[in-house]
Amino acid sequence: MTVQQTPLFSWRMSLSGKVAVVTGAVMGIGKAMTEKLLQNGAKVALLDMNKTEAESLMQTLTKQYGQERLLFLHCDVEQEEQVKAAFQKTMDTFGGIHILCNNAGILNESTWEKMISVNLVGVIRATYLVLEHMNKLKGGQGGVIVNTASLAGIGPLVSCPVYTASKHGVVGFTRAMSAASALSGYGVRVNCLCPGFVQTGLFSNIPARLGPFSHLKDGTQLLVEKFGIVNMSQVVEAFFELVTDETKDGAALLVFQQERKYMPAVSVTD
Numbered sequence: 416m417t418v419q420q421t422p423l424f425s426w427r428m429s430l431s432g433k434v435a436v437v438t439g440a441v442m443g444i445g446k447a448m449t450e451k452l453l454q455n456g457a458k459v460a461l462l463d464m465n466k467t468e469a470e471s472l473m474q475t476l477t478k479q480y481g482q483e484r485l486l487f488l489h490c491d492v493e494q495e496e497q498v499k500a501a502f503q504k505t506m507d508t509f510g511g512i513h514i515l516c517n518n519a520g521i522l523n524e525s526t527w528e529k530m531i532s533v534n535l536v537g538v539i540r541a542t543y544l545v546l547e548h549m550n551k552l553k554g555g556q557g558g559v560i561v562n563t564a565s566l567a568g569i570g571p572l573v574s575c576p577v578y579t580a581s582k583h584g585v586v587g588f589t590r591a592m593s594a595a596s597a598l599s600g601y602g603v604r605v606n607c608l609c610p611g612f613v614q615t616g617l618f619s620n621i622p623a624r625l626g627p628f629s630h631l632k633d634g635t636q637l638l639v640e641k642f643g644i645v646n647m648s649q650v651v652e653a654f655f656e657l658v659t660d661e662t663k664d665g666a667a668l669l670v671f672q673q674e675r676k677y678m679p680a681v682s683v684t685d
């Protein structure tokens with residue numbers, strides 16, 4: 416990968432000509448990530464289940480960035496064959512995959528097994544499948560994976576125990592997978608993004624999403640007031656740092672309303 420040295424010892428990867436895949440790409444945080452990648456010269460494959468939103472987004476993006484840098488692929492991250500086919504189509508169209516953003520996620524404590532399936536199993540599945548293309552030991556060019564976790568990946572969102580579990584799982588998987596990749600020589604960095612509350616579709620109709628814990632909605636509202644709402648631009652800047660800063664591997668970047676900070680790694684061997 417092309418790197419440029421910038422002050423303060425950070426190594427920035429240029430995105431010009433790089434190929435990125437974003438899951439959950441047509442709305443909310445995934446859409447903002449997609450736009451940031453395009454603004455910085457990447458080609459992007461947008462994977463999502465929502466064909467209607469995809470259609471209008473693709474029209475807008477095509478006008479701005481050109482058809483040759485874009486690909487929409489209808490894909491449910493729960494479906495192994497769809498994810499495999501989407502990566503293959505991206506390889507065939509753009510000739511490689513350098514960046515994977517495992518962003519697709521849902522919040523519904525009533526359908527909790529599905530939530531684990533999308534939020535955690537989906538991330539693991541896409542990671543293993545993309546490594547078939549990215550892993551330097553398998554002829555790939557290396558790359559970076561950024562998983563969208565949440566502040567609920569490092570502390571409890573009490574009204575959402577299973578959502579919390581799914582995001583703690585994403586943080587744990589990120590850290591261990593990063594170390595496994597480094598020790599194995601895959602040439603793939605793995606980081607995760609942990610935003611606070613962000614104004615998106617997921618952050619709406621909250622009481623209904625809490626299912627058996629809808630009676631805890633007032634406490635949730637207090638937590639929202641305590642943490643505040645994080646602007647999408649802050650989320651996107653944090654995401655961009657995790658993608659481009661070559662020194663970040665196994666990092667969990669917390670995004671608060673006023674600041675962003677890295678969660679220190681905890682060692683169990685010291």
Ligand SMILES: NC(=O)c1ccc[n+]([C@@H]2O[C@H](COP(=O)([O-])OP(=O)(O)OC[C@H]3O[C@@H](n4cnc5c(N)ncnc54)[C@H](O)[C@@H]3O)[C@@H](O)[C@H]2O)c1
Pocket residue numbers: 438439440441442443444445462463464465490491492493518519520521533563564565566609610611612613614615616617618
């Ligand atoms: N909004 C927040 O407050 C917040 C905070 C921290 C983390 N997150 C996380 O950010 C990620 C994006 O959420 P958002 O807030 O942008 O939500 P959103 O609902 O606005 O967007 C989610 C996107 O994912 C897609 N999607 C859902 N299930 C899918 C599946 N099975 N396969 C493929 N695509 C699927 C949807 O169609 C949609 O385009 C999620 O992982 C979420 O947990 C959200």
Ligand SMILES: CCCCC[C@H](O)/C=C/C=C\C/C=C\C/C=C\CCCC(=O)O
Pocket residue numbers: 522564565566567568569570571572575610611612613617618621635638642
């Ligand atoms: C019901 C709203 C759903 C939004 C989900 C989304 O992922 C956002 C969650 C944001 C914050 C709440 C989660 C946990 C807070 C607990 C601890 C944070 C610890 C912060 C610190 O250690 O400094």
